[in-house]
Structures are given as structure tokens and as C-alpha cells.
């Protein structure tokens with residue numbers, strides 16, 4: 742069984758993820774050895790916090806691509822960004838400063854955890870209006886985003902990503918755990934991804950999530966969330982309506 746991981750911070754020196762080239766290589770190695778065969782590097786795009794990291798992102802990605810083609814020829818590597826949504830960020834996206842997922846029109850977007858569902862819906866609309874389809878990053882974190890509202894966003898083509906830590910039993914409170922369960926049981930999640938930053942605090946553990954999901958919700962469901970939906974997205978075999 743192989744996995745696809747569409748949310749990672751494996752590019753060194755670009756954000757709060759991998760610090761050095763060796764860190765990046767070690768995360769990729771762990772990821773590959775636990776079965777991942779498709780990775781999208783999604784360094785933070787949050788200029789107010791991480792500055793202009795574009796040059797470092799491109800350099801680090803090039804180094805990683807070279808490393809992977811030598812050591813893991815069957816690993817598919819893509820580049821994107823994790824956009825931190827603010828009112829101003831739409832103009833950055835419009836000016837193509839923020840990268841979509843590979844060559845797709847999908848953009849991984851995180852919101853402030855304090856955002857209301859109206860604020861998230863407004864952000865989604867603004868991105869849709871300029872031609873990008875948001876993938877809502879770690880949707881389990883938004884306590885004020887009601888499931889009904891998320892379902893309506895998905896009907897408009899928006900996709901939803903959940904972190905492995907949520908599936909793997911990281912305890913962040915009753916509301917959080919309940920939300921994780923509801924999102925999964927109501928079928929409101931399209932991708933499980935590691936959001937890996939390192940090998941200790943936030944490691945790439947797609948295999949663990951897959952096992953837990955398969956036991957609780959069935960093999961087919963786990964396979965879609967941990968592998969095939971992402972493959973379809975990047976390989977453009979299907980549109981979002983088919984996911």
C-alpha cells in the first residue's frame with residue numbers, strides 16, 4: 742500500500758519545517774520508508790511571518806528533486822504553498838506570488854483558527870473568484886466552522902484536508918476530537934496529510950493514519966483519503982466533482 746501526502750514542510754530553510762538539507766532528506770527518507778510515493782512540498786506562504794522565502798523555496802525544491810530522483814526514482818514530488826489567508830493575500834495569489842499545487846488550479850489554504858465560518862466562506866469565495874480552488878488545510882482546527890457550512894463549500898468544489906495527527910489520536914480537547922470524528926463520519930474530508938515539519942514533533946505518519954482509518958471506516962475509504970484522491974488531483978484524471 743502506498744500513500745500520497747499533499748501537505749508537508751520538507752523544504753529546508755523556507756519556513757518552520759526542515760531546517761537543513763539533511764533534515765529535509767531525513768523527512769523524505771522516513772516518509773518513503775513508511776510507504777509514501779507522492780509528496781507535495783507546501784512551505785508556508787505568509788510574508789508577514791516568514792518574509793519573502795520564494796528563492797529559498799525554489800532552491801530547496803531543486804535540491805530535493807535531484808536527491809529524490811537519485812535515491813527514490815518512484816517518488817513523485819510536487820511543489821505548492823500553504824497560503825495563510827488574510828484579506829491582502831488574494832492580491833498575492835493574483836500576482837502569482839503564491840504557488841498552487843503542482844500545475845493544478847488548487848491552492849492549499851489555512852485560515853486563522855479563530856476564523857468564523859463567514860470569514861472562511863468569504864476567503865474561499867474570493868479565491869474562487871480569481872480562479873483558484875481552495876483546499877482547506879487541517880480543517881479540524883477551525884472550531885467555528887460548522888459542518889453544514891463546510892459541506893456547502895465542498896459542493897462548490899472546495900476540497901478538505903485533515904492532518905494525520907488528528908487521526909492518530911493527538912488529544913487537543915473534547916471539541917477537537919468530536920470535530921475530527923464528525924468530519925470523518927460525515928465524509929467531509931478529501932485528503933489525510935502529514936503536515937510534516939520534522940521527525941519528532943510533527944513526523945510523516947501516513948501509514949499509521951491509514952491503518953487507523955481502514956480499521957474504523959474501511960479499506961476503501963482509507964485508500965481514497967490517504968492515496969487515490971491526491972493521485973487523481975495531481976494526475977488530472979478526474980475533476981473535483983469526481984472525488
Ligand SMILES: [Fe+2]
Nearest residue numbers: 748750823936
Ligand atoms: Fe502546514
